[in-house]
Amino acid sequence: MITIRGEQRPSKVAWSTPLLFPLSTLSLEGARKIVVNIANENTINEFTIRLLEAIDGIPLAITLVATLLRDGEDSASLWTRWSMDSTQIINVGDDRQSSLDCSIALSVNSSRMTKNPETRLLLAALSLLPDGFPKGDTLESLQNCLGISSIHTILQTLHTVALVQVNNPDTSRIQMLSPIRLFCQHFLAQEIADALPKIVNHYLDILKAAGYNWENSVNYYKITPEVRNMHTIFQKLFLAEIQKDDLAEFIKALDYLTNWSTYIGYYSKDTIQLALIKTEHNCFLHANCLFSIASLYLWEDDYIHAIEHFKEAANIFQETKAFLLQARALRLLGETLCMMSELDKGEIVLRTSLDLYTAENGIQVTQPQADVKFGLGSLYLARGQLQDAERYLTNALEDYEKTQDLIGQAKATGALAQIHKFCDNLIKAEEFANQALEIAKKANYALGEGASLQGLGQIYLCTDRIMDAHQALEKALLIFKHRKQFTDQLLVVEMLGKVYIQLDQLSAAETLLKPYHSMDSNTINPGYVLTTLGWLHTCGDRLDKAKHYLNAALQLHQKFKNRLGQANVFAHLGIMYL
Structure with a gap:
């Protein structure tokens, strides 16, 4: 048997056909079996599993980890060292078969790689992206942002020396295995420094173009697969030196990213916490970061920390005379207080927010003002003040329609369905709930779909359509589980429990x-x-x-x-x- 690195076969050899496919990376279960065979069953624990997940199924890496475990190193110690030194720890000798770094370095420093300096620049750029980069037309944008000549030729070189996966049928993205990414980040320091600002600008352009426009399907499918990449890039950015004039632009982009992250259910605070440290000497930008992290706490149902950070942000915005941003922070503070059943306090804060918006915008209809009206309508609905609730929610729906905000329309229509249910107008309630569901689907608004299905489940229960209720609530629960919305899960589970009791x-x-x-x-x-x-x-x-x-x-x-x-x-x- 002949083993080769990469995909190019030696010439002048009569290879049998059909050619065998290259060996793929191993599954987690396959990796576990190798460790058991080399070391023993006792070495398998949570730290071993974390290590095997981190090394992405590379056979050599798995074998070397198993050898280290066999020779007496504790898996917890090995995991701690991996967290600090990554690929450098997977080493039982100085040759390519006993050191992961030596093996990777053979490819990185090969003659094919050294012929063209742009090859190492692209390799460094890809190593910054944990989820890889999409194939197809978007490769041209990566080529332009890096300023390289022929990205397809360079990618073929990287593929030939086994540093990237280009033709993996299971994904539409160009990817690097985790150990190779970590090696490049450690040993290609200059290329990483050159690539980082260029990749940052690429993602800045995407975020600026998308803004908060979630319901646009083009934006949705462009940004969703890139969210983890963007967080990784921004974390690298905030750990580096940033020009004072550029910081405001990055914080604005981070606000967009936070909104998109929460929208798709990616609740990572690591990036914002780094930004908070970076903006300590700029009150206004610091307040923006406080608002962003408060929004994350709110999505995680951590209302106490959300309230604390919204208050601090609102106070700074007031001091810096950023009244529209103050109104925005107060709106979410008011909504959070309502979620804590502090309805009286919530009403005062929401009315203050609405007054600020009115003072700044006059009679102009804006989406943020519609959001405050929706918040007040929801508050009155919770209090049982149905006439006040219907008035504010109808007003909010009209404003959402004028501003073409589909997500707002879905929320307001769903809340109006609840009012009709409380008034025992179940036919009207079902009609509104179905409308809300269709609008949410049109807007790619998964949480809106879940809320609409939950509302329909309630209506079906009121009309003794038990199996319809069961089906709607099961769908809603799946959505809320996927999006990690625990409060919404509780409400749906409580209703589903009643369905099972009735059955x-x-x-x-x-x-x-x-x-x-x-x-x-x-x-x-x-x-x-x-x-x-x-x-x-x-x-x-x-x-x-x-x-x-x-x-x-x-x-x-x-x-x-x-x-x-x-x-x-x-x-x-x-x-x-x-």
């Missing part, structure tokens, strides 16, 4: 509900789930358990000042005692 599937209901009743009750209120668990045990004639869950639910609703939740528990306790 007399008590064990299925308990299996569904139990994982949620123990969620962190400092920021999320699982009271309704506990109430449903109490009702489940009441139906099963397990009254001691029922009383335990209902009393726990009551304490949570009291903690979160949720009076409707408390009333609901008292009703269930009354039925239980009866």
Whole structure:
């Protein structure tokens, strides 16, 4: 058997046909088996698995890791060293078969690579992108931003020496294996320094063009696969020296990136925390970063930290006379207070936000003002002030239509469906909920789809269409799980539990509900789930358990000042005692 590096075969050899495919990287299970064979079963633990995931299935790397484990190094120690020194630790000798760095260096320093300096520049640029770069027409934009001559020729060279994967049928992206990326970042320092600002400018252009325009499908499909790349690039950027004049542009782009990240469910605070350090001596830019990290806390249902950072941002915006940004921070602060059941405080803050917008914009209709009206309408809906809620939500919907904001239209239409449900106008409620679902789909607004399906599930329950409710709520739960929306999951799970109880599937209901009743009750209120668990045990004639869950639910609703939740528990306790 002859083994070769890369894809080019020696000439003047009568190769049998068809040619065998090159060996691919190994699966995690395949890597685990190699470690067990070389070391033993006892070496497999969480640190070993992390290491195997990090080395991306490279056979040599797996073999060397297994050898180090066999020779007595602890996997926790090995993982700690990998976190600091990456590929340099996978070394049991000084030749290409016993050192991962030596093996990679053979390719990086090969004659094909040294013929054209642009090859190393492209290699360095790709090493900065953990999710690789898309094939096709967008390669021209990468060529232009790096200022290289023929990207396709260079890529073929990189592929020939086995440094990038170009023809992988499982992906539409050009990718590097993790150990090769880490090697390049360590040993190609000058090329990395040259490539970083050029790649940053490439992604800046994409973010500026997209802005906050999520419902545009072109923007959505262009940005979504690049979000992790953008975070990695911005983290490198904020760790480097930045010209004072450029910092404002980068912080604005980071605001766009944060909004896109939360929209698709990527909740990483690492980039913003670096930006907070970088902007310590610029109050205005620092406030923008505080707002961004507060938004992330809000999406993670960490309301306490969200409130703290929104308040700090709003105060700085007021001091710097950035009144529109102050209004924006106050709007989200008000909405967060409402989520904490602080409705009176939330109303005051939202009205202050609306007054600021009105003072700055006059009679001009803007999407941010529509957002505040939507927030007030939702607040009045939670209070049961249905006429006030309908007035504000209808006004918000009209403004969203004027500003062509599909996401806003989906939210407002869904909230109006809830009002019709509370008024027992179920036909109208279902009509509005279906409209909201269609608008959300048109806008690529997954959370809106989930909310609309949840609303439809409630309506179906009210009309005894149990199986329709089950189907809608299951779809909603899948969306909220995918987007890590725990508060929304709680609401859907509580309703699904009731569906199972109505279907007399008590064990299925308990299996569904139990994982949620123990969620962190400092920021999320699982009271309704506990109430449903109490009702489940009441139906099963397990009254001691029922009383335990209902009393726990009551304490949570009291903690979160949720009076409707408390009333609901008292009703269930009354039925239980009866």
